[in-house]
Amino acid sequence: MFIIRTIVTVIVSGAIAAGSILSPPDKYIALTFDDGPRPEVLLGENGLLDVLDGHSAKATFFFMGWLLADEKGSAYAAAKDAHQRGHEIENHTYGHGAFRAMSDRYGEEWIFNDIEKASARIEALTGRRPTIVRPPEWSIWEDMRMKLEARGYRVATKSTTGVFEPLITEDVDTEDYHLYEEPLDEAAKQKRLYDLVLQKIERRERRGAYGHILVFHELSMSREAMVALIPELRKKGYGFVTLDDYLKTLESARLRTPSRYVGDMLRAWLWK
Ligand SMILES: [Zn+2]
Numbered sequence: 001m002f003i004i005r006t007i008v009t010v011i012v013s014g015a016i017a018a019g020s021i022l023s024p025p026d027k028y029i030a031l032t033f034d035d036g037p038r039p040e041v042l043l044g045e046n047g048l049l050d051v052l053d054g055h056s057a058k059a060t061f062f063f064m065g066w067l068l069a070d071e072k073g074s075a076y077a078a079a080k081d082a083h084q085r086g087h088e089i090e091n092h093t094y095g096h097g098a099f100r101a102m103s104d105r106y107g108e109e110w111i112f113n114d115i116e117k118a119s120a121r122i123e124a125l126t127g128r129r130p131t132i133v134r135p136p137e138w139s140i141w142e143d144m145r146m147k148l149e150a151r152g153y154r155v156a157t158k159s160t161t162g163v164f165e166p167l168i169t170e171d172v173d174t175e176d177y178h179l180y181e182e183p184l185d186e187a188a189k190q191k192r193l194y195d196l197v198l199q200k201i202e203r204r205e206r207r208g209a210y211g212h213i214l215v216f217h218e219l220s221m222s223r224e225a226m227v228a229l230i231p232e233l234r235k236k237g238y239g240f241v242t243l244d245d246y247l248k249t250l251e252s253a254r255l256r257t258p259s260r261y262v263g264d265m266l267r268a269w270l271w272k
Helices: 002-015 048-054 074-084 099-106 108-126 142-150 176-181 186-206 220-235 243-256 258-271
Strands: 028-036 059-063 088-091 171-173 211-217
Touching: 028 074, 028 220, 028 243, 048 074, 048 220, 059 074, 074 088, 074 108, 088 108, 088 243, 099 108, 108 142, 171 186, 176 186, 176 211, 176 220, 186 211, 186 220, 211 243
Parallel strands: 028 059, 028 211, 059 088, 171 211
Antiparallel strands: none
């Protein structure tokens, strides 16, 4: 099997060496931040929203509905600010329960209600119903994904034992939450995160992917890492778009060059 995969990899890589979807000069990154809104990270001098504004970068925030319950609270105000500055607000469920555990405990209907509760809070805030759900802990399986899609959502995820996600549309885990737990000082953590993200992107570029959905969390170290990461990635030719725009761009690229999409799917499968 290994030899067959290697041979096919060489053939496919050669056949599509001319470029896959989102190849230069079409290089895009969707910066996404989970588990907010956290006003202590988003707001204030050099808050994440100021950092993003300073680099004219639009991002996507996957908020948890329960943090938006109090319309007079600071989290709600921070979320409102993010929306008014042009960032995209999407759905990370109401209570952040992992789907598998919640499904086993309460049944699937509970999950749909949890997602709808979050969508209602976000729609009240932005006037727009979220169209993308990122399952907490990436706990998802194919049947559940299809049910969410039937309800009008796209699912932001990565390939796990339960689903297959092509390279170009998979979530890239920056592992900031793991680094956050490590016994290092703040500057060392930021540097590690910076290096890790650049390494992951370089690896993905070697596999022909010039579009990346980067998953961060609303942590102070991630905010600080952005200060150096955004300009460095811009130097490499990347533009920053919301996840909705990223997926739409991909969709139009796919329609333009369906053969490249097939190549990308194949390559993604070979590398798994
Ligand atoms: Zn989360």
